[in-house]
Amino acid sequence: MLFHVRMDVNIPRDLPVEQANEIKAVEKAYSQELQRQGKWRHIWRITGQYSNISIFDVESNEELHNLLQGLPLYPFMNIEVMPLNRHPSSVRDDDS
Template structure:
């Protein structure tokens, strides 16, 4: 199942820089592991914002939910999820 996920990050301004940097480093490693597995297919930064648009390929809604809750920055995010389905007018035979 493919999902588009928008993640807006809002780290508290009073969080110590060292703690924020540590969380970001763990987040980066977690996301890159999922990218290497093909679960986190794409990630794009939204220009001018601390936000991204990502594409996930997972087995179920619950799988995506668990992945998102596992993000170290999850407590500081607003997340919007949109399920994706192949469009009948697409000229592509696959998701590439």
């Protein structure tokens, strides 16, 4: 199942810089491992914002929910999820 996910990050200004940097480092490692596994297919930064648009390829809503909750920055995020379906006008037979 493919999902379009928008993540807006709002780290509190009073969070110590060292703690924020540690969370970001763990987040990067976690997200890169999910990318290597093929579950986090694409990630794009939204210009001028601390936000991203990502495409996930997972087995279920529950799997996506668990992956998102596992993000170290999850407590500081607003997340929008949109399930994706193949469009009948697509010229491709796959997700390339």
